[in-house]
Amino acid sequence: MKESSDSSDGKAVSHSEVSRIAVKVPPFWRENPAIWFSQLESQFITSGIVQDSTKYHTVVASVETEILSQVSDIITSPPNDDMYKKLKERLINIFSDSEEFRLKKLLQDVELGDKRPSMLLLQMQDLAGNRVGDELLRSLWLQRLPTQMQAILTTSSDDLNKLSIMADKIADVTSGSEICSNHVKTKVPETSTPNDCISNLQAQISELSLKIDRMSQFRRSRSMSRRNNYSARSASRKDQMCW
Numbered sequence: 417m418k419e420s421s422d423s424s425d426g427k428a429v430s431h432s433e434v435s436r437i438a439v440k441v442p443p444f445w446r447e448n449p450a451i452w453f454s455q456l457e458s459q460f461i462t463s464g465i466v467q468d469s470t471k472y473h474t475v476v477a478s479v480e481t482e483i484l485s486q487v488s489d490i491i492t493s494p495p496n497d498d499m500y501k502k503l504k505e506r507l508i509n510i511f512s513d514s515e516e517f518r519l520k521k522l523l524q525d526v527e528l529g530d531k532r533p534s535m536l537l538l539q540m541q542d543l544a545g546n547r548v549g550d551e552l553l554r555s556l557w558l559q560r561l562p563t564q565m566q567a568i569l570t571t572s573s574d575d576l577n578k579l580s581i582m583a584d585k586i587a588d589v590t591s592g593s594e595i596c597s598n599h600v601k602t603k604v605p606e607t608s609t610p611n612d613c614i615s616n617l618q619a620q621i622s623e624l625s626l627k628i629d630r631m632s633q634f635r636r637s638r639s640m641s642r643r644n645n646y647s648a649r650s651a652s653r654k655d656q657m658c659w
Contacts, residue, residue, distance in 0.1 A: 439463050441478035449511045453504050472499035479507075486510050518543045528560045533583035536560060537576060550576060564590075 439459045445452040487506045522543040
């Protein structure tokens with residue numbers, strides 16, 4: 417019986433060691449510790465780690481000393497229970513931006529830069545959380561977009577997600593375009609106005625939408641043709657069998 421117990425203990429230790437080896441802890445993400453813990457907890461699930469103490473010690477063994485110094489009281493005197501949960505909550509509270517800072521960043525600091533419009537919207541939605549309504553967020557997002565793009569999108573009543581997809585399409589159409597560019601020779605006459613540019617962009621978007629519709633109709637037509645051919649062949653085989 418003792419040997420069996422020792423064998424079981426050995427297997428348990430072996431399994432624990434394998435689990436620890438399997439966990440690949442990503443570098444701690446100061447800008448978004450909540451996402452970092454979500455990544456880590458996915459590693460725990462795939463590795464079969466469920467013990468609170470194992471999770472706690474995995475974090476302590478993996479996170480940089482500079483970061484752990486911010487929670488030195490928990491490190492030097494671990495809680496008797498919920499060790500991992502309390503360490504996680506403290507780190508998130510310390511490194512997460514305050515509500516005031518996130519709103520300030522949303523209102524003043526976020527810019528489009530080289531991001532796609534949809535990525536800018538995702539960043540702004542993350543900063544806004546549940547504290548900013550869709551209409552205000554929509555207005556703030558549109559203000560960050562190029563003037564010509566704003567003029568097109570403000571006429572749409574679509575929700576924000578659909579609007580961001582449309583904005584990406586506009587960006588794709590105008591990317592590298594010589595129309596309304598200050599850096600290359602333009603094909604538009606010198607007497608063109610902003611309205612001419614907007615009309616030109618709208619025409620390109622309409623053409624792109626038509627192409628997408630034609631492709632969809634072609635795929636549906638081919639699918640129906642294959643089904644009809646299959647049905648005809650099946651009927652022919654049945655007729656031959658009757659004879």
